[in-house]
Amino acid sequence: xxxxxxxxxxxxxxxxxxxTVFLLLLGxxxxxxxxxxxxxxxAFIESVVxxxxxxxxxxxxxxxxxxxxxxxxxxxxxxxxxxxxxxFSFSALVIGSVIYSLPFVVQPLQAAFSRVPHGLLQAAATxxxxxxxxxxxxxxxxxxxxxxxxxxxxxxxxxxxxxVVLMIGGNIPGETQVISIAIYDxxxxxxxxxxxxxxxxxxxxxxxxxxxxxxxNRQSFWRLPE
Amino acid sequence: MRQISLSLSHTGDDGFSLxxxxxxxxxxxxxxxxPSGSGKTTVLNALAGxxxxxxxxxxxxxxxxxxxxxxxxxxxxxxIGFVFQDARLFPHLNIRQNLEYAIKRRGDESQPSxxxxxxxxxxxxxxxxxxxxxxxxxxQRVAIGRALLCGPRILLMDEPLANLDHAxxxxxxxxxxxxxxxxxxxxxxxxxxxEEVSQIADRLLLLENGRLEAQGSLIDLCSRLDTRLSxxxxxxxxxxxxxxxxxxEFGLTEILVDEQTLLVNHLEAPRGQQQRxxxxxxxxxxxxxxxxDSSILNIIPVQILEIEATxxxxxxxxxxxxxxxxxxxxxxxxxxxxxxxxxxxVFAQIKSAALLSQAxxxxxx
Numbered sequence: 001x002x003x004x005x006x007x008x009x010x011x012x013x014x015x016x017x018x019x020t021v022f023l024l025l026l027g028x029x030x031x032x033x034x035x036x037x038x039x040x041x042x043a044f045i046e047s048v049v050x051x052x053x054x055x056x057x058x059x060x061x062x063x064x065x066x067x068x069x070x071x072x073x074x075x076x077x078x079x080x081x082x083x084x085x086x087x088f089s090f091s092a093l094v095i096g097s098v099i100y101s102l103p104f105v106v107q108p109l110q111a112a113f114s115r116v117p118h119g120l121l122q123a124a125a126t127x128x129x130x131x132x133x134x135x136x137x138x139x140x141x142x143x144x145x146x147x148x149x150x151x152x153x154x155x156x157x158x159x160x161x162x163x164v165v166l167m168i169g170g171n172i173p174g175e176t177q178v179i180s181i182a183i184y185d186x187x188x189x190x191x192x193x194x195x196x197x198x199x200x201x202x203x204x205x206x207x208x209x210x211x212x213x214x215x216x217n218r219q220s221f222w223r224l225p226e
Numbered sequence: 227m228r229q230i231s232l233s234l235s236h237t238g239d240d241g242f243s244l245x246x247x248x249x250x251x252x253x254x255x256x257x258x259x260x261p262s263g264s265g266k267t268t269v270l271n272a273l274a275g276x277x278x279x280x281x282x283x284x285x286x287x288x289x290x291x292x293x294x295x296x297x298x299x300x301x302x303x304x305x306i307g308f309v310f311q312d313a314r315l316f317p318h319l320n321i322r323q324n325l326e327y328a329i330k331r332r333g334d335e336s337q338p339s340x341x342x343x344x345x346x347x348x349x350x351x352x353x354x355x356x357x358x359x360x361x362x363x364x365x366q367r368v369a370i371g372r373a374l375l376c377g378p379r380i381l382l383m384d385e386p387l388a389n390l391d392h393a394x395x396x397x398x399x400x401x402x403x404x405x406x407x408x409x410x411x412x413x414x415x416x417x418x419x420x421e422e423v424s425q426i427a428d429r430l431l432l433l434e435n436g437r438l439e440a441q442g443s444l445i446d447l448c449s450r451l452d453t454r455l456s457x458x459x460x461x462x463x464x465x466x467x468x469x470x471x472x473x474x475e476f477g478l479t480e481i482l483v484d485e486q487t488l489l490v491n492h493l494e495a496p497r498g499q500q501q502r503x504x505x506x507x508x509x510x511x512x513x514x515x516x517x518x519d520s521s522i523l524n525i526i527p528v529q530i531l532e533i534e535a536t537x538x539x540x541x542x543x544x545x546x547x548x549x550x551x552x553x554x555x556x557x558x559x560x561x562x563x564x565x566x567x568x569x570x571x572v573f574a575q576i577k578s579a580a581l582l583s584q585a586x587x588x589x590x591x
Contacts (some may be wrong), residue, residue: 119314122276125301126308129377130329133302137327141318 005198007174008182015090015178016158019097023105023154026098026149031109032135050107052100061167064096068168088170093178096164104153112146115137150212156209159202228252230380230412231286234272244268244279249261252288252380255406255413257423257444258456260433268381268415269433273414274308275301276406277448287380302331307373309383313365313370315357321368322353328376335377343371346408363394367401374409381405381413385421397421402426406494420455424448424464424504430455449551451534451544456553462506463553469499471570478523484548486526490579507542507553509577514564516573524576528552530568533561545574 001107030049034042052060068087069075086092116139124134140147162180169176171185179198186195229249236244238252241486246266250256254436258266266443266519271277272284278298285293292299301308316322329340344350352360360368373381386402387395390450406413406426418425423430423444432439432455441455448455449463467483477492481501494502516525528545541561545552552574567573 032588117314120316121308122301123308123310123314123316124327125276126274126306127328128302128305128333129327130300130302133331138316138318163324167371 001197002194004173004177005094005182005194007175008142008179008198011090011174011176012159012178012180015093015097016155017157018094019101020151022094022098023101023200024151027102027105027109027154030102031106032113034106035110035113050103053103056161057100057161058167059165061096061101064092064099064164065168068092068095076183087168088172088176090169090175090214093165093169096168097161099159100161100164101154104152106158108146108150108153109143112143116142145217149217151211152158152209152219160206228274228288228289229286231284231301232269232273234269234279234283234285235281236268236272236283237281238268240435242268246433246436246438246440248431248438250411250412250431250441253410255415255426256429256431258414258416258431259420259423259427260439262420264417264433265436266418266433267384268436269431270384270414270416272384273380273399274306275299275304278307284555303549305319305335305377305379305494307376307378307381308380309366309373309386310370311388313357313362313369315365315372320354320356321349321360324357324368325349325353325372325375328372332377337377338374340375343375346404347371353396363398365392366390366394366398368377370401370405378411380411381409383413383415385416385418387417387419387538397569399425400519407570415494416512420458420460420462421504424462424502430458447549449544449553451532451542455545456507457536457543459471459508460506461508461553461555462503462504463551465547465550466500466502469493469495469497469501471497484550486547488526488576488579504580505552505576506578507555508582509579510545510554511550511575511577512522512543512564512566513573513575514554517575522575522577524579525573526576528572528574530566530570530572533566533568547574 034046065087067074068071070079070085070087075086120138121134124138129137160180162184165176165178165181171177171181177185179202183195183198186198227253227504230252231249232246234244234246243267245264246269258269260266268277268279272279272283272293275292278293282295283293284291284295285353291297292304292326294556308584316327319327325340325343347370349368349371352364352368357365357368370386383567384496387398390398402527403426415423415427417539427444429442430444431441432447434454437578440447440450445464445466457462457485465483467488470482470487471480472492473480478489479491481490481503483503490503493501526547528547531546531551532544534542535558536555539558540555541558543554543556543566545554
């Protein structure tokens with residue numbers, strides 16, 4: 001395996017890990033809010049979160065690129081804060097990936113949260129638990145499996161993304177060249193042998209992850225009351 | 227004595243309106259009784275704070291405001307115990323962990339102890355099991371224990387026996403009666419079952435359609451003719467008396483009720499103990515003269531206090547038995563044939579009398 005390939009693998013793992021952390025931090029309160037509210041605003045937010053499921057990644061990437069460009073407010077702010085450009089950087093990839101993979105984290109969490117009976121939270125409240133305590137001591141353990149599912153899907157989906165990365169990250173080895181881009185690069189330059197190594201590796205990884213996910217979802221330790 | 231004051235004016239999302247004002251001493255068992263849809267649970271949930279009442283409602287516990295209009299103390303700061311109809315044990319925790327959940331959150335309260343509750347409610351064998359593997363009756367016992375372990379200043383119970391089968395119900399009632407004697411915190415108990423209420427309540431709030439129809443001691447309200455209670459099919463008066471004598475030969479126990487002796491099925495209890503007895507109105511009949519050859523054992527002299535036609539073929543009589551009251555439901559025809567009028571001295575034949583529970587201090591009158 002070449003140094004470039006190892007670099008791409010490492011970068012992909014780093015991107016997917018950082019993205020997953022942000023996805024959980026952002027997705028958990030968002031999914032909780034969506035699971036407790038039924039209003040026009042929540043329906044609107046829900047549809048925005050789901051957009052990446054149907055939009056071509058190039059559309060998302062195109063608008064993100066415009067948003068992150070140095071002459072925009074966000075781009076300028078970033079430049080002042082860090083001294084470097086936002087577009088075509090690792091940070092841009094994280095922003096793009098979080099938006100792109102958000103539905104894969106929010107949807108399983110939201111579904112799990114809405115299955116937690118409200119009565120259990122009322123019971124916890126009468127036993128002296130304030131809301132955050134209720135969430136940590138009742139909701140979190142009851143939805144543990146869905147958190148594992150959501151984190152795995154978010155991670156795997158980030159590993160598998162291509163279009164958004166290409167649009168906002170380009171193809172800079174060590175900074176934005178993830179596995180999928182590296183494969184594209186190798187195929188473009190007709191290095192099929194090298195492309196095989198990365199492609200087959202990614203295929204095996206994704207298949208194994210999904211297999212373990214589906215298998216563990218079948219045997220649950222306890223069932224939530226329907 | 228400390229009071230619980232409610233002034234609720236609540237309109238639900240479905241248009242249901244609740245207007246209730248009352249002051250109740252913070253002691254003993256207060257039953258909120260009424261048909262379904264009368265607002266019983268709404269009152270309890272407002273008191274607990276899990277569904278605060280809207281509008282200008284106020285709730286005061288002693289001199290502490292739990293709700294003053296829109297200023298609402300959240301349930302987790304009220305120090306209450308709540309037992310729900312469906313137990314609501316946490317499915318991911320075993321029984322021991324469910325009980326410990328309450329202990330961990332009760333602050334510096336040290337009573338009651340874990341061991342005490344296990345002992346009272348006989349939970350020892352269940353501790354390591356998951357809620358899904360225990361019976362409905364056992365679940366409810368755990369829920370009661372969990373509510374008590376948070377060191378509450380008041381125990382609220384929302385139809386805790388409604389989901390149980392007959393046997394589990396009886397067993398749970400037995401534990402509740404024990405709690406009633408042992409606990410010195412007020413208990414508010416929602417139910418639509420008057421027999422259940424008769425067993426444990428000291429005081430009744432009678433609800434109908436979101437309004438407080440009547441309020442008072444259980445014994446008074448049961449024998450009043452102007453409330454719905456005495457007009458229900460299972461209407462019954464409740465009297466208290468002390469155990470006088472055990473007749474081992476015939477398996478009967480004599481109970482002295484205001485100078486009169488009632489015979490009931492043998493009861494395992496010491497002489498002198500105060501006892502509540504429930505006497506259904508339909509099981510009391512009236513004679514002008516004391517029958518000589520009757521199979522009915524309990525025939526006692528009473529005076530007619532009130533007569534009310536209940537519509538149709540029957541009338542309801544309120545009878546005095548010393549300071550206490552009995553109800554009798556007889557046919558209108560009998561009342562006319564016997565020419566019964568208020569003030570008449572007659573004899574009541576009591577066909578059945580159900581022993582309820584050991585009466586506690588203060589519940590006798």
